[in-house]
Amino acid sequence: MIKTPEEILNIMKASAIGDLCFSHILGFVRPGMTELQVADEIERVLKSLGAEGLSFPTICVSGINTTLPHGEPSDKIIEEGDLLTMDFGAIVNGYCGDMTRTIGIGHLSAEQKKVYHIVLAAQLAAIDACKAGAKCFDVDKAARDIIEEAGYGEYFIHGTGHGVGTEVHENPYLNTRTDEILEEYMPVTIEPGIYIPDKFGVRIEDLAIVTSFGIINTVKSTKELIIL
Template sequence: MYKNRIDNLRKSMKSKGIDGILLIGDHNRNYISGFTGDESYAIIGLEKSVFITDSRYTQQAKEEVEEMEIREYKGKIENFLRDTIEELNIKKIGFEENIITYKNYVTYKENFTCEMIPLEGIVEELRVIKDKNEIECIKKAASIADKAFEKILQFIRPGTSEKEVAVELEYWLKRYGGSALSFPSIVASGERSALPHGQPTDKVIRMNDFVTLDFGCVYQGYCSDMTRTLVMGNASEKMLHVYNTVLKAQEEALKSIKPGLTGTDIDKVARDIITSEGYGKYFGHGLGHGVGREVHENPRISPAGSNVLKPGMVITDEPGIYIPNEFGVRIEDLVLVTEEGYEVLSKSPKNLIII
């Protein structure tokens, strides 16, 4: 698996005319190496690759990293990197322009004898298509989220605060096997549900509130992402109309997912439905995004998203309508793009759940 990933990276390196790459970003470095820690370095040459870490991580690297020689550094990292680059005979080394800090760049530039080439997304491009193992991890992360959601349905009641709900949800995400949260959970109720990314507050959930829950966990390095909106007691006619419009947009967009379409095509399916019901201006964000090691990665599914869908991509389908000072609704599934179309990884019910 890691040999494949390194081979693919080397192909991209050759096409860009570079003979080495320095990986520092946790997600990129760990994707290529198998390492699960942080603050380490991978140098990939065209023939040989070296993984560099310090004494905190040497043992772990020996257990986890495949296909690379592991070295422990002491002293200044920039000197150790320079010596390794020279030993591998690298003349042009690519680096992650979106990840490396300006300070590090200046330090490396002063120390390295090779040319430094900024690269945008060379590993991220490879990460867009998930392999079998990655898909299994994402499925597991999604199933943990489904189980935690079931628990929350038993817990959430008018009278509990948004924060209490978030803490309970996060407990179950970890209790069922998540190693971390994909992102800080969103729990937004009543008027606050009109905030697409409302962080949980001490606000108490009241009767007749919509409550939007957007959450996910990490399993073996891979994220899940799901949103459901519940109602406490009764939904007004307007609330029901908005909910059903979002649900229809979500389901129709879902049915349209297949390889060959672009992110813009899928977004349009949902956006047209929401616009035709008069809520177009209340759907401000894109329909979805890729999910993997990061909860937001390519492809983008939005009016600006020109990525073409391919089998093995994992994306979200999450339309929403947010009416300021009233309420909001979002429904989000995690979806695998398959050869034939799509497979939904989020299994929680989407009909309006009344607590």
């Protein structure tokens, strides 16, 4: 679970490729494209930037499909008023990156914006709680408390994060049950989400390196709500 400086450097390189890919996609996506078209472009760009492979099959879902945390890209057309969630990662020297960003297409409703900002607040709270010596379930609780207080607790249906290395899902797991103590140089994702059935979902994910003073966030892409 604890990574060497060389392993951390490879994870940081993978994250840098993800950031560059996200920047490219912001200029690529437009209404009328399919989820599959965007997913294919994400994967093409990751590889063109030096990824030797993908951490996992790219998730690119829009509209109603954003209610599925592990939804697969489909022929669904990306439309104005949709949220678009993209979860992807590059592999560098055998080590995985992992990031998620949710953006708006054209315009968003007040409820979509509200939920986005609740998820962001939850993610930032978990980041603040994440440091060496913290228990995994306390980091999860920091995010979950924000979402529950906002009235959306039943729609946060997975853990807050997981370890990352040569596998994209490794110990430790940040969830309601794990009392593992975080230690310096453990890479973990921080990815709360809200998924409202028959409506929409939002997830925001960074990949953090645990330190004695907090985290080093390997993902630099903005988390401000982007509406293209």
